[in-house]
Amino acid sequence: MARICVVDDNDLMRDSVCQTLVAADHEAEPFADPTAAIEPLLAGRFDLVVTDLKMPKMDGVTLLGRLRSGGCDVPVILMTAFGTVATAVEAMKLGAFDYLQKPFQGDELEIVVERAISHYQLVKTNQAFRQQVVDQAASRPIIAESTLMKQVLDQVQRIAATAATVLITGESGTGKELVARAIHVAGPRAAAPMLAVNCAALSPALLESELFGHEKGAFTGADKMRRGRFELADGGTLLLDEIGELDDRLQAKLLRVLQEREFERVGSSQPIRVDVRVIATTNRPLGAWVEQGKFRQDLFYRLSVLPVHLPPLRDRRDDILPLARFALGRIARREGRAGLELTTSAEQLLIGHNWQGNVRELENVMERCSALSEDGRIDDRLIEGWLRGGLASEQTPAVTPAGGAVCLADLPDGAAMEEMERRLIMATLKRFDGHRARTADALGIGLRTLGLKLKKYRGEGQFEPAFAARNYYAVAGGG
Numbered sequence: 001m002a003r004i005c006v007v008d009d010n011d012l013m014r015d016s017v018c019q020t021l022v023a024a025d026h027e028a029e030p031f032a033d034p035t036a037a038i039e040p041l042l043a044g045r046f047d048l049v050v051t052d053l054k055m056p057k058m059d060g061v062t063l064l065g066r067l068r069s070g071g072c073d074v075p076v077i078l079m080t081a082f083g084t085v086a087t088a089v090e091a092m093k094l095g096a097f098d099y100l101q102k103p104f105q106g107d108e109l110e111i112v113v114e115r116a117i118s119h120y121q122l123v124k125t126n127q128a129f130r131q132q133v134v135d136q137a138a139s140r141p142i143i144a145e146s147t148l149m150k151q152v153l154d155q156v157q158r159i160a161a162t163a164a165t166v167l168i169t170g171e172s173g174t175g176k177e178l179v180a181r182a183i184h185v186a187g188p189r190a191a192a193p194m195l196a197v198n199c200a201a202l203s204p205a206l207l208e209s210e211l212f213g214h215e216k217g218a219f220t221g222a223d224k225m226r227r228g229r230f231e232l233a234d235g236g237t238l239l240l241d242e243i244g245e246l247d248d249r250l251q252a253k254l255l256r257v258l259q260e261r262e263f264e265r266v267g268s269s270q271p272i273r274v275d276v277r278v279i280a281t282t283n284r285p286l287g288a289w290v291e292q293g294k295f296r297q298d299l300f301y302r303l304s305v306l307p308v309h310l311p312p313l314r315d316r317r318d319d320i321l322p323l324a325r326f327a328l329g330r331i332a333r334r335e336g337r338a339g340l341e342l343t344t345s346a347e348q349l350l351i352g353h354n355w356q357g358n359v360r361e362l363e364n365v366m367e368r369c370s371a372l373s374e375d376g377r378i379d380d381r382l383i384e385g386w387l388r389g390g391l392a393s394e395q396t397p398a399v400t401p402a403g404g405a406v407c408l409a410d411l412p413d414g415a416a417m418e419e420m421e422r423r424l425i426m427a428t429l430k431r432f433d434g435h436r437a438r439t440a441d442a443l444g445i446g447l448r449t450l451g452l453k454l455k456k457y458r459g460e461g462q463f464e465p466a467f468a469a470r471n472y473y474a475v476a477g478g479g
Helices: 011-023 034-042 060-069 082-093 106-139 147-160 176-186 204-212 248-260 286-291 297-303 317-335 344-352 358-372 380-387 417-431 436-443 447-459 465-476
Strands: 003-007 027-031 048-052 076-080 098-101 166-169 194-198 237-241 277-282 306-309 397-399 405-407
Touching: 003 011, 003 034, 011 027, 011 048, 011 106, 027 034, 034 048, 034 060, 048 060, 048 106, 060 076, 060 082, 076 082, 076 106, 082 098, 098 106, 147 176, 147 306, 166 176, 176 194, 176 237, 176 277, 194 204, 204 248, 248 297, 286 297, 317 344, 317 358, 344 380, 358 380, 358 417, 358 436, 417 436, 417 447, 436 447
Parallel strands: 003 027, 003 048, 048 076, 076 098, 166 277, 166 306, 194 237, 237 277
Antiparallel strands: 397 405
């Protein structure tokens, strides 16, 4: 349903158009005077304008010009008589979406309106994606103090100017998606959308539809035509994350897109040509997989035209402290806290750790430690337990639900791991004043997992009464 502004000085025509649009499940607001429509249009109240071309106070072309000069980019459909078709065509060159020649049928109006709305929604979606890419690049810069990462950044700058396919390899958590977005933003396609698909997150059938789209009726549940990511990313960049998870059939279909720059939607034989730069990422040894017959050799060569390898964090130790400080700064700004800082002993511990989870592991450790730090100082005792791969150690400071600093060593002898987990969850929940999403992020668990644990604690009577009465329904959804 769209909000449509109908402008026409003819009462009968104006009412007829509004009735047709309302019957098609849209909202239609009539204006006999085009000057009265300008202010609500510039205020963003409408998704579309249907206006007569010839009107006494202001014609449709002048209305279009006023809207565009005021920054209003909604589609404009002109209604015109036979003698003014040339003027309507000229108006389309100035930015009108389409025109209807009077007299026209109601279904003609509905078709043009639906096309205009779909176009406008697509434009807005692309703008949102572009802004998201820019925002992410600004909020998550690539930190490179080590020689290895400086070399990667130099490579990124050279690659960005080309249109060739890129294959980014590296262990999980090294920042492959971050580098992919940096390539897009630094290149000539930065103004176009960058879309991403996780190839491991969907079944082969769903992934095929996600990538290439489908026609109405192509399979059970396909009640309307759907554009795929290749089509939506036309002119921009498509990031294929975890490319090694593609099955054989999708590997063959992707190879054709890379070679021919065209594909068919599921359920269609009509080829669609696209201009899309593909960036693929993987933590798999694709070269070895090719030799073992697990991945197509021809696709591997098509993907790795420009290969980029991201070194693990343990091989770029000069980046560890800058990354940790950047993560703490971002957390402090997000939470509105005073500056979080690492002690010297904590810095030494971070530099010496092996970081099997790379930058992602480092960021998770900083999130957890910041949640449990009362005074903003993060020392080695607070970090140490997390580096052992789970709950804090016996020496690690924690926070009780009442807010006092304690050690997990205060637990009674023989306390189960489950009790340690419960205390840590409750402490973190208290730290974030019952905010479930922040608590889950700090603990490195999912929202659903946290919710289930909180419900379990409540059922067992282990949810502190004062805290439960105030926050349980807000953070765990009730029940």
